[in-house]
Structures are given as C-alpha cells and as structure tokens.
Amino acid sequence: MFTPDVLEQSKTMRSKWEDEVKKIVAKKADQKPEWTTVSDLAIKRLYGPEDIRDMDFAKDISYPGQYPFLRGNQATGYRGKYWTFRMFAGMGSAEETNKRWHYLLNSGQTGLSTAFDFPTLMGYDTDSPKARGECGKCGVAIDSIEDFQKLIKDIPLDTISTSMTINPPATILWAMYCASAQMQGIGLDKINGTIQNDMLKEFIAQKTLMCPPEPSVKLISDTVEFGTKYVPGWNTISISGYHIREAGATAVQELAFTLRDGMEYVEDVIKRKGLHVDQFAPRLSFFFNAHIDFFEEIAKLRAARRIWAKAMRERYNSQDQRSWWMRFHTQTAGCSLTAQQPYNNVVRTAVEALAAVLGGTQSLHTNSLDEVLCLPSEHAVQIALRTQQIIAEETGVTNTIDPLAGSYFIESLTNEMEEKAWDYIHKIDDMGGMVAAIERGFPQMEISDAAYRFQRQIDAEEKIMIGVNKYNTDDVVEIPFVEIDDTVEREQLERLSDLKRRRDSRKVSECLKDIKSACEKGDNVMPYCIEAVKNYATVQEICDVYREVYGEYRDPGIY
Amino acid sequence: MSNRKIRILLAKPGLDGHDRGAKVLARAFRDAGFEVIYTGCHQTPEQIVGAALQEDVDMVGLSCLSGAHTYLYPRVAELLREQGADDITVVGGGIIPDKDFQPLYDAGLKALFTPGATLESICTWIQENIKPRD
Numbered sequence: 001m002f003t004p005d006v007l008e009q010s011k012t013m014r015s016k017w018e019d020e021v022k023k024i025v026a027k028k029a030d031q032k033p034e035w036t037t038v039s040d041l042a043i044k045r046l047y048g049p050e051d052i053r054d055m056d057f058a059k060d061i062s063y064p065g066q067y068p069f070l071r072g073n074q075a076t077g078y079r080g081k082y083w084t085f086r087m088f089a090g091m092g093s094a095e096e097t098n099k100r101w102h103y104l105l106n107s108g109q110t111g112l113s114t115a116f117d118f119p120t121l122m123g124y125d126t127d128s129p130k131a132r133g134e135c136g137k138c139g140v141a142i143d144s145i146e147d148f149q150k151l152i153k154d155i156p157l158d159t160i161s162t163s164m165t166i167n168p169p170a171t172i173l174w175a176m177y178c179a180s181a182q183m184q185g186i187g188l189d190k191i192n193g194t195i196q197n198d199m200l201k202e203f204i205a206q207k208t209l210m211c212p213p214e215p216s217v218k219l220i221s222d223t224v225e226f227g228t229k230y231v232p233g234w235n236t237i238s239i240s241g242y243h244i245r246e247a248g249a250t251a252v253q254e255l256a257f258t259l260r261d262g263m264e265y266v267e268d269v270i271k272r273k274g275l276h277v278d279q280f281a282p283r284l285s286f287f288f289n290a291h292i293d294f295f296e297e298i299a300k301l302r303a304a305r306r307i308w309a310k311a312m313r314e315r316y317n318s319q320d321q322r323s324w325w326m327r328f329h330t331q332t333a334g335c336s337l338t339a340q341q342p343y344n345n346v347v348r349t350a351v352e353a354l355a356a357v358l359g360g361t362q363s364l365h366t367n368s369l370d371e372v373l374c375l376p377s378e379h380a381v382q383i384a385l386r387t388q389q390i391i392a393e394e395t396g397v398t399n400t401i402d403p404l405a406g407s408y409f410i411e412s413l414t415n416e417m418e419e420k421a422w423d424y425i426h427k428i429d430d431m432g433g434m435v436a437a438i439e440r441g442f443p444q445m446e447i448s449d450a451a452y453r454f455q456r457q458i459d460a461e462e463k464i465m466i467g468v469n470k471y472n473t474d475d476v477v478e479i480p481f482v483e484i485d486d487t488v489e490r491e492q493l494e495r496l497s498d499l500k501r502r503r504d505s506r507k508v509s510e511c512l513k514d515i516k517s518a519c520e521k522g523d524n525v526m527p528y529c530i531e532a533v534k535n536y537a538t539v540q541e542i543c544d545v546y547r548e549v550y551g552e553y554r555d556p557g558i559y
Numbered sequence: 560m561s562n563r564k565i566r567i568l569l570a571k572p573g574l575d576g577h578d579r580g581a582k583v584l585a586r587a588f589r590d591a592g593f594e595v596i597y598t599g600c601h602q603t604p605e606q607i608v609g610a611a612l613q614e615d616v617d618m619v620g621l622s623c624l625s626g627a628h629t630y631l632y633p634r635v636a637e638l639l640r641e642q643g644a645d646d647i648t649v650v651g652g653g654i655i656p657d658k659d660f661q662p663l664y665d666a667g668l669k670a671l672f673t674p675g676a677t678l679e680s681i682c683t684w685i686q687e688n689i690k691p692r693d
Contacts, residue, residue, distance in 0.1 A: 118574035130601075206576055339674035557578075559582035
C-alpha cells in the first residue's frame with residue numbers, strides 16, 4: 001500500500017509521537033487502562049500506515065461493484081437508490097397490523113417486514129394449549145390464509161417487497177403469500193420479498209424451534225429449489241446474525257457464525273438438490289445487527305461482504321458475480337437499548353443506523369425508543385423511521401460511496417475481523433460443519449460465555465450503559481405503553497373455530513396427507529403447501545405433519 | 560441437611576425464546592454456589608411444576624419476555640399450590656410493567672426482577688430469602 005519511503009517516514013514520526021505520549025501519560029494516566037470495543041476487542045490509541053502495509057489494493061480494497069465488494073455491491077452506491085426503509089411491524093390481529101403497514105407506507109417506508117406472534121412463529125394455532133396468553137402479543141397472529149389475506153389487504157404484491165420473519169413454518173407462510181398472489185392473478189415471477197427461513201441460527205440463538213437440524217435444513221433447501229424454479233424475485237433465506245448478536249455474541253462471532261451458516265445452506269442445496277451454486281446463490285440474503293460500537297460495526301459489515309465474495313468464488317467455484325454479492329438487511333441492536341431513560345434509545349438507534357449505512361446496508365430497520373418495553377407506538381415508530389430519512393437525506397453521508405475506506409483504523413479493523421471470523425469458520429469446518437457444531441453445542445457455548453462476560457462487565461462497571469450503571473436517576477419516565485389485550489385472543493379463537501366449521505375438512509385431510517407423503521419421500525413440500533393453504537389448512541395442522549414425520553426438537557438448555 | 564446447597568429451577572415458560580437472561584443467571588447462580596437446573600425454552604407450566612417437584616428445588620425462577628407473564632407466572636404458582644408445594648418460592652423476571660406487579664404478588668410470586676437488577680443483587684436476595692428445605 002505504501003512505498004518504503006513513506007513507511008520509513010512514518011516510522012520516524014511514529015516514534016516521536018510515542019515518546020510524546022509516554023511523557024504525557026507518565027504525568028497523567030489515561031482515564032482507563034484498557035480501551036476495547038463493546039465486544040472486547042482491544043483497540044490501539046492510533047493507527048497508521050504500518051497497520052495496513054500488507055494490504056493489496058486491487059485484491060483487498062478495489063472498487064464498488066468489483067470483487068471482493070468490500071466497498072459495496074453497487075457501482076452507484078446510494079446515489080442510485082437509498083437502502084430500503086423497512087420497519088419490522090406486527091401486532092395483534094391481521095387487520096391491526098395491516099393498518100400499521102399502511103401507516104408506515106404513507107410515512108415514506110419503502111418495504112414491509114412482518115412480525116408474527118409466538119404461536120405462529122413456533123407453528124401453533126391460537127387454539128393450541130401452548131398458545132395460551134401469547135396471541136398477538138409480540139406480533140401478528142396468523143392461523144390460516146384467511147388471516148393472511150387480511151394482513152396483505154390493499155398491499156400491491158407486485159410492487160412492494162415484503163419480508164417475513166418466519167422460520168420453522170416458513171414453507172407455510174410463504175405458501176400463503178404465493179397462493180394469495182396467484183388468487184389475485186399475479187404470477188409468482190412477479191412477486192418480491194424475503195422469508196427469514198434460517199433455522200441454524202434458531203438452534204444457536206433465537207430458539208423458535210420445531211424439528212431437528214437435519215430435516216430443518218431439508219425444508220429450507222426445498223424453498224431454495226422452489227424459488228429458483230418458480231419465484232426468481234424471492235430471497236428464500238435471510239441468513240441472520242441479528243439474533244446471534246442479541247443472544248450475546250461478539251461482533252466477530254456474529255460475523256463468523258452467520259457466514260458459516262450461509263455456507264452450510266449452500267453446501268446442502270448443492271448436495272441435496274443437485275443445483276449449481278450460481279443457480280441459487282444470487283437469491284441468498286443476509287441480516288446483521290448494528291450494535292452500539294460504531295467502527296466495529298462498520299468494519300464487520302465491510303468484512304462480511306469480502307468474506308462472502310471470497311467464499312463463493314474460491315470455496316464454491318462460483319462464476320457469477322451476482323452470487324458473490326452479499327446483500328443484507330440490518331437492524332439496530334435491541335439489546336443495546338435500555339428500559340431506563342428510554343428517550344436515550346433514540347440517540348443509540350441513530351448512531352447504530354449511521355454505522356449500518358456507512359457499512360453499506362441495503363435495507364434497514366431502526367428500533368423504536370419504546371421497543372425495549374413493549375410493541376412500538378405509532379409516534380415512536382415515526383421517530384425511528386424519520387431517523388433513517390434524516391441520515392439519508394440531511395446528513396450528506398450518502399453523497400459518496402464507502403467514505404471510510406482507506407482509513408488506517410477502519411481497514412485494519414476490517415482485516416482483523418475477517419481474520420478472526422475465518423479462524424472460527426475453519427474451526428467449524430474441522431468439526432464437520434455447522435449442524436455438527438450445533439449438535440455439540442459449540443456456537444451456543446461461545447455465545448453463552450460472551451453474554452456472561454458482558455453482564456459481569458456491566459455489573460462491575462467495566463463497560464458502561466448510560467442509565468443502567470452510570471448517570472442513573474430515580475426519575476420515572478412515563479411513556480405510552482402499547483398493550484395487546486385479551487380480546488385479540490378471544491376474537492382470533494372465534495375466527496379460527498368459525499373457519500374450521502366452514503371449510504371442507506375432507507379436502508384439508510387430503511392435502512395434509514399429500515404433505516406427509518412428500519416429507520416421507522423427500523419430495524419438495526412447497527407445491528403441496530400451496531395447495532393445502534388454499535384449502536384452508538392451518539399453520540399448526542401442517543407443522544404437526546412436519547413434527548410427526550421429522551420428530552420434534554427440544555431446546556437442550558445449554559448454558 | 561443444613562449444609563445442603565440452595566437448589567434452584569430456572570425455567571422459561573411459554574413460547575418465548577429470549578433466553579439470554581436466563582442463561583446468564585444460570586451461570587451466576589452456579590458461580591454463587593447454588594445448585595441450578597435449567598430446563599431450556601418452551602416449557603409449559605405443568606412441565607415446570609413437574610420438574611420443580613422431581614428435582615426437589617427450593618426456588619423456581621421464571622423468565623419470560625413475550626408479555627405472556629401475566630398468564631404464565633400465576634399459573635405456575637397455582638399449580639404448585641395444587642400440588643401442595645407452595646413452600647417452593649416462585650420469583651420472576653423480565654420486562655414487567657409496574658401495573659402487573661401487584662397482581663403477580665397476589666398470585667403468589669415472592670419477588671420480581673426487572674431491567675437494571677444486577678446479578679449480585681439477585682443472588683443476594685436469594686441468599687437472604689431462600690433457605691434450603693429439609
């Protein structure tokens with residue numbers, strides 16, 4: 001990167017600077033002995049040319065739209081198009097969520113993102129005993145395609161892209177989306193969106209669980225195959241680090257485990273479905289966390305793009321540039337927010353969103369200040385959305401592409417994160433892959449260690465959270481508290497029992513039998529799921545088939 | 560028997576999978592010298608009470624962040640009473656709005672730990688309030 005002359009000059013000047021620092025510190029010590037990121041990565045007082053001397057400009061940095069895509073996938077950066085403003089929303093009934101969606105679209109949001117309630121996420125209907133007390137609490141309750149159609153009422157499926165955070169029942173909710181499009185006369189080749197559909201991180205972190213890892217990956221490969229053939233505009237997996245980070249992982253762990261999960265899916269689809277990597281890899285998408293440590297997050301996102309590009313090209317011999325692109329959504333870190341002094345959360349979210357943008361995200365959710373306490377209020381959501389709009393249209397950070405490139409610190413930190421991530425990836429390779437690593441509890445224990453270490457650092461005031469362990473006050477800040485009352489559950493139960501009376505139950509049984517037989521034969525379940533939801537089979541009825549054929553997975557409670 | 564360690568069942572009732580807090584507490588309890596049984600996510604109140612009786616614990620700690628604590632926490636306390644095991648102390652944690660405190664205490668919960676509670680303060684509460692049962 002630098003001529004020997006420059007490095008020699010830097011060396012001389014550096015030693016002069018070091019002498020100066022030593023003198024000052026001898027008189028007055030630094031405020032604290034160690035300076036680290038939120039993930040405990042040690043940071044130096046200063047970075048200089050020597051920290052990135054071994055970088056090869058063409059190989060390691062390059063240009064936007066060119067391998068290894070460190071500086072972004074798109075040659076035009078944000079000038080051609082800002083990231084998608086995509087706020088995660090779902091609450092109570094389908095009608096209520098549909099109302100919130102229209103409110104967000106009218107406020108300038110450019111894509112939709114669905115939060116389902118826990119019964120839906122776990123593949124239970126509202127009338128399951130396991131669902132008692134949970135209906136509509138953390139998201140929208142969907143039992144059947146009737147609910148789904150209320151959810152998407154007056155949403156143009158051929159122009160708005162919709163993301164659905166759904167994992168074990170991903171095949172079913174996607175089937176509802178596909179079936180709804182078909183019933184509106186919109187071809188499957190015209191719809192755009194994303195299903196999260198990433199089970200590996202569920203075992204590692206988020207814990208919406210249904211079947212064991214192996215058959216879970218099989219169902220995911222079914223969706224990838226179906227999407228490749230019939231729904232080319234759909235992102236069939238959103239390989240997610242967000243929840244891994246929220247569970248307590250460090251930035252490096254988030255990066256490494258997420259990318260290794262991605263590699264596991266690639267390998268399974270190639271092996272199980274016989275597809276060529278370039279037939280499906282362009283539709284794989286990613287989802288990262290934007291935590292509070294500003295530069296660490298920017299470095300992480302830049303490193304993620306470079307690692308994926310290298311992995312696709314070198315590990316999987318991909319020939320298509322579109323497979324090398326890591327396209328990702330980002331969400332600001334829920335776990336960085338505090339219930340204490342909740343208005344401070346606006347500031348945290350703004351800083352995190354800025355890091356996501358400087359890291360080159362293509363889609364963003366900004367948390368609302370009250371999300372640490374309850375579902376977001378309309379007012380709080382508006383501030384969160386406006387935060388993105390201010391970053392995009394007022395601050396000037398979108399004027400130029402990847403403005404931090406070439407920074408001694410950012411490039412050095414990006415390299416360091418990449419190296420540390422590869423170390424983890426190779427370690428997991430040696431264990432026999434991610435499914436094997438999960439079965440032996442490896443990523444779970446690594447995250448558990450990091451989460452415990454962090455909490456002890458907070459308790460010891462070695463790491464600071466304002467309002468939690470520093471600048472605390474006894475003042476109680478009253479903020480409006482959104483609550484889902486029990487009438488939502490009652491009404492949803494009535495709707496479900498009414499549907500079960502009205503539908504052709506013989507037809508439902510036939511559809512479920514077809515799904516069962518597809519599972520047993522190892523066929524792709526997607527066409528059967530679409531047929532089943534059109535005939536009003538419910539989420540749980542189909543998931544019960546999966547549970548019956550593949551077995552049920554229980555959280556082993558590793559800590 | 561007086562040397563018996565305090566035995567704690569940590570449990571996550573309901574469908575919520577946010578287990579970071581429960582797992583961090585499990586480690587803190589172990590390091591504080593308690594015996595800990597953590598049963599993982601997605602336990603029904605019936606499963607939790609069954610485990611509490613089988614493991615002969617002194618305290619059940621519940622963690623739920625989905626908002627379903629208003630139903631699930633009282634249900635655990637109620638089932639323990641039905642089993643004649645109301646000498647097992649039940650405590651809870653999570654995002655619990657102020658207005659839910661009194662109904663939960665009335666339902667039999669002895670303590671509620673909310674954001675800002677340190678590991679040390681929770682362990683101290685246990686040492687001061689839980690005696691190993693004979």
